[in-house]
Amino acid sequence: MLTEAKLVKHDIFSFVDQALQTDPRVAELEFGLQSKTDRIAAIKKEVILPRLQGGIAFGPAPGLQSTVNAQGDSISVWDFTKLGPYFGTEINFAQPLNVGQLLTGIDAAQADYEQTKWDIRYKKVHQSLEYQQMYYGYLLSVEMLKLAADAEKQLERAEEAIEDALDDDVEGVSQNDLLTLRAGSYQVAKGQAEAQKGYAKAKSAMYFALNLEIQDSLELADSLLLPRTEIVPPLDTLRLWLRAESPELKRLKAGLSAKSSLVELEKAKLGPEFFVFGSFKYAKSWAGDRKGKSRDVFSEDPINTLSGSLGLGLRYKLNVWHTAEKVRQSKTDLRQLQMLEKYAASGLELQLEDYYHEYLESQTRLEAVQKSLRATDAMLKGAAMSFDLDPSNPKALLNAYVANMNMQKDYYFEVYRYNMAVAKLMTHLGLLLQDYLPYLN
Amino acid sequence: MKLKVIWFFLLCVATIWANPGDPTVLVKAKDKELQVLLRKSTRSEKDVQKMKVLINNMFDFSLLAAKSVPTATWKDLSSTQQNEFVSAFKQMVENSSVKQLEVYRSDSTIYEKPKIRKNSAQVAAQVWYKGKASHLVYKFDLVDDQWRAWDLIIDDLSTARNYREQFNSILRTKSFDELLEIVQKKAAEIK
Structure with missing residues (x-):
């Protein structure tokens, strides 16, 4: 049965939020967390008369x-x-009557819950990155589509201008100029086909993420691909954020707590049970x-x-050697986790530095490409004015146009790269898109 | 009030009447008739003459001649010289067109959307003959509210530009009168 077509409007925040809500993988993770909560409740209920027949x-x-x-x-x-x-x-x-043992069990379940919670957070943050990539990828494909359409239009105009010059017998213009231009039209057509393919793929990914039907319309708040406006703090501040916010570290910490509770639980089993x-x-x-x-x-x-x-x-369990072995095993696991936590923190900081340098590099490249784009814009304007006054040199206009088109393409790719570099940095810190809001310009 | 309605009606009729329409229609109509004649196994002299008219009738030879002679030379000519040249040039082109009838044969033709500017237009078509594709472009100018062709470009080779290059190279060593003589001679030769 056909459903009625709807118009959906999103900006990056609402898109990522909606996509996360729609994502079945996130829903599955949430169920996992609910199961841990139920387990804690079950343990608590086991305290009162576990045997009553x-x-x-x-x-x-x-x-x-x-x-x-x-x-x-x-x-x-x-x-x-x-x-x-x-x-x-x-x-x-x-x-x-062993309340201590029972409480340790609850602590272990609570730590297990925390571990799952941070695991979910880690996965959600990474899925948020995936959706940001989707959003910026879509905007990039729209820009490429616009560029390709513009290139086709400009090529047509240049062809017309050369043809007119040839028909009017303007000195210095040859048939070869026209043929050279036409020979290059393949590149424009190829670029257009690629842009259309990219747009179609990006659009279908967005529709899938939002669970939209083909007849629905998606309208984005951003009509242009612009650089993100968050203020990225210096590396030292980011290090502090990492220690405070990283879901990986929090997950490890919760894991340590769960393991240490398990050690206590196994130790408690060495003693007698009163009831x-x-x-x-x-x-x-x-x-x-x-x-x-x-x-x-x-x-x-x-x-x-x-x-x-x-x-x-x-x-009293008489096979103490078996319980003692379990205690030893749990202690080894705990020591392994303690060591992992130590290395993980420094490893994550090292990765943070990598992401930060990637961000700095993309920022520098973006500034450079902006400067070059301004230069090619000026060159194109100059060449267009010269062509209006004297159409005998269409090649100069064409070259200026090609340079400008390529620079525009590079510019949009650099904007995409920069936006994703910021997103990767924030994702590594364990921040969701909504968490950046206070850092927006 | 009635008078206003009549005036409005007359204005509409005049606008429709003055509208030269789509030049593709001209090309299509000509091509349809031409293909029928080209497919005949034996052609009478009448058929050949009809084909000559079909191929050339659409063209405005005074425009084609003006575009084929270098602009600087054309501007310096008197109107008598220009008319003399147009006449000889027309004869030469018309006669040579029936010598290369295979150029106009096609198995199928797909017309692109015409590009119409204020006083000029272009009709492009993709033509297939014996599995080989050719790209044709007719160039038109609006003369007395009628589309008149002045150039035929086959696979990027323009008839007008081709003639201009040839005439230009002749005019580098010879005078216009000598060029006129060559064209007249050629027109009589092809006949």
């Missing part, structure tokens, strides 16, 4: 009759001719001659019974 029974029971055996003793035997109603119930419970236990049992039959014999329901016979118990228990 009860049973209840109804039915007919045979009566009793007195008879004298061979030795002359009077005994009670089953009397199946006198069946009567029966009711019985039994309850057992046990409450562990309170109790039971209650009640059974009653109203069959046979019990009524006549005794009205006391607590009188002992093979069916009627009332019993209960309450006590303090102690359980």
Whole structure:
């Protein structure tokens, strides 16, 4: 069934946000986190009476009759001719008293939850980078499409100008100039085809990310690909941010906490486990001659019974060597993680420096290309004015135009590169796009 | 009020009447008739004459002649000289056109959207004959509200420019009268 076409408007913030909300991979990760929360709740609930069992029974029971055996003793035997109603119930419970062990278990689950939370954050930040790349890639493809269309138009105009000059027999213009221009039209057509392909791919990626249908329209707040406006702080500040914000470091820290709780838990298993236990049992039959014999329901016979118990228990695992081995194993894992944390922090800082230098390089290149673009703009204007006054040198105009077109292309690629360099830097710090907002110009 | 309506109606009619229309229509109509004649296994003298008219009727030879002679030379000519040249040139081109009829043959033709400027137009077409493609461009000028062709470009080779190059090289060593004599001689020769 066809759905109604809709118009969707986005800027980079709303696009990345919407794409993350729509992304099934993010939803799957969120479920993982929910499962960890449920686990903590389950552990907490296990604290109260982890063992509580009860049973209840109804039915007919045979009566009793007195008879004298061979030795002359009077005994009670089953009397199946006198069946009567029966009711019985039994309850057992046990409450562990090792609260410390239980709390350590909760701590471990909490740390596991934290680890998953930071893992999700890490993945979300990287997916946010992917969507930023998609957004800027789309804008770049639009710019390339505009450039290609402009190139085609300009080429057509140049051809017309040379043809007019040839038809008017303007001195200095030859048929060869026109043919040279036409020979170059393949490059323009190739560029246009590439731009169209790039645009189609970028558009379909955006539509997929937003879960849009082909008949829907997507309108972006940015009509031009412009350099990002965030103020990137100096490297020292970024180092501090990394230590405070990096989800990788936080994930490692949570992992360490979980591991250390596990070590404590294994250690606790070396000691005895204390618990309170109790039971209650009640059974009653109203069959046979019990009524006549005794009205006391607590009188002992093979069916009627009332019993209960309450006590303090102690359980000790005798295979201590097995538990000790587990403790040793957990300690080794913990030491490995501690070492990893130490290296990870310096490794992440080193990577940060790489990203920072990449950012600085892209900034320098962007400034340089802006300067060159201004120069080729001026050259093109000059060549156009000269051509208006004297059309005998169309090559000069064409060369100026080609140089300007190439420079425009380079400029947009450099803007894309710069924007992505900033995005990569912020992603490495563990910041989502919304987190940059305070640093916008 | 009635008078205003009549004036408006007359204005509309005049506008439609004055509109020279799409030059592609001219080229298509000419080509359709031409292809029928070109496909005939035997052609009578009448057919050849009809083809000559079809090929050349669209052209304004005074325009083509003016574009074929170097501008500086053309401007210096008297109107008698210009008319004499146009007449000889027309005859030469018309006669030579029927000698190369294969150039106009096609199995199929696809016309591009015409490029129309204020007083000029271009009609381009992709022509296939025996599996080989050629690109044709007709250039038109608006003369008395009629599209008149003055150049045919086949695969980037312009008829007008080609003649101009030839005439230019002759005029480097000879006078205009000598050139006129050559053209007249050539027109009679081809006949």
